[in-house]
Amino acid sequence: MSAIITLSLLAILVLYLGLFNAKKALLPISLLGLGATLVLYLIEWGKDAEPLYSGMVLFDHFAVAFSVLCVFVTVLIFLLSKDYFDKASTHVAEYYALIMFSLTGALLVVSFHNLAMLFIGIEIMSVALYILAGIRKRDFASNEAALKYFLMGAFSTGFLLFGIALLYGASGSFDLAEIKNYVVNNPQTVSPLFYAGILLLIVGLAFKVGAAPFHFWTPDVYDGAPILITTFMSTVVKAAAFAGFLRLFYFCFVPLQDFWMPVLLVMTIITLFVGNITAIVQQSFKRMLAYSSISHAGYMLFAIIAIGPASAGSVLVYAGAYSLASVVAFGSLIVVKRATGSDHFEAFNGLAKKNPYLSLALTVAMLSLAGIPLTAGFIGKFMMFSGVLADYQVLLVVLAAINAAMGIFYYFRVIVAMYFKPIDRDQIVLTGQYKTVLLLAVLITLALGVYPACVAGLV
């Protein structure tokens, strides 16, 4: 808990630094604070997990592992932000403070032990993001992204709340342990309200993670928001929302799996096909990544379909692999867009000749997203597929394999553009921070791909 308190205070401190025009101090202090948060979480790892504050939050290994992932990815995003935010607006402190507020919400979502905390966490996370999506006040695309995100977010919150209210009506408590007791003690006589509540919760959470048929806001919002904010949304927020989804279902709803599993199965299949087929026809790299994030949401839903003790580890590996690859992809997009002014695939033409290392990093990221062996993305997909295979969902695995093949097609378009379409272009100069982030992300991606047990065994 001390980590979350530290982070909230840090965000307020950064706001004040912005007020007193201490621009140079913003990034170092933010990074220092995030480092302190990481250390506090690592200390938490060794302690016995007990529900704190009358059962509101529980920092078990699951929560700590996902929290560390979220904080670490935020550190990477902050390192990329050095000269990005300065160019976008004069109020730089707001970017850092809002991202940290949003991160605070994400950390609550991964460690909730009471439905009230799930709701509050999701709201803290989303309200800060509504502002971030629209932070370019004069840009139409950014305006539209903010408005769409806000309307869809508020709408989905309504479903989530109605679901929570129905669960409360049936079980008489918001506490996860008591809801679980209710389900376990009355397996035959679970109230119909409870089933309706589960369905509404699925709708609300599917909106948040961007799973079809509730995905339609995702491409517009990801496309319209500034690139770094899109990075944050598609990595930290998605990982946290999935962790919350899994936590709720794993704690409470496992005995009712026969009821909700077919619903999620259908949603997963639709999500995979919608995400991949529309990603193929995109001309813009950023929009392709937005659709691919929908399809990755589909793969991550596998873990909830095959829910069990192994689910947490596979979601952690998958979310980690996806987040690192996304950071590299969006980071490369930022520098390429700055050099060419376009985010289409053609903007990457001939990049390999002038920037071999940047191209190599982006290639590794694309291979990881496509799920090619020796990268972390392959291990993530492998764990997801073997999880559902153990559950005898053969049809789902076959469909997913078809989708993985489609994925390879559009991820390789970037690689083909970089290596096989030589045109004259200027070399892109990377700052030290960019090099650090790309190197770190690529190394971890490869290390996870070769030796996955170090992370998968954690939770």
Added chain:
Amino acid sequence: METIVQNIQGVPLNHYILFCSVIFTIGVIGVLIRRNVIIIMMSVELMLNSVNLLLAAFSAYSGDSAGQVFVFFVMALAAAEVAVGLAIIVMVYRNTRSVDINALNRLRW
């Protein structure tokens, strides 16, 4: 307080559930078919307030105060959300001179 609980319990619980579901559905339909952003926001408020009423009813019937405390959380966060939402609408209005959803469809497919 006792009389309030008794008054709430004067109406059968099923009626609350039905009534709240109807208000919630009206809110959902409002969000889906109206084109004016302000009215969409009002519909969302309708959805949230039906949840509040339902929570209060469940809470009074089960004799557990947690539901009523939750209502305060919902109110506080809904207020925060509306504050941000109205600011976003003002920002959009400054750029497009319109609060109509159809004015905002530059990003498609």
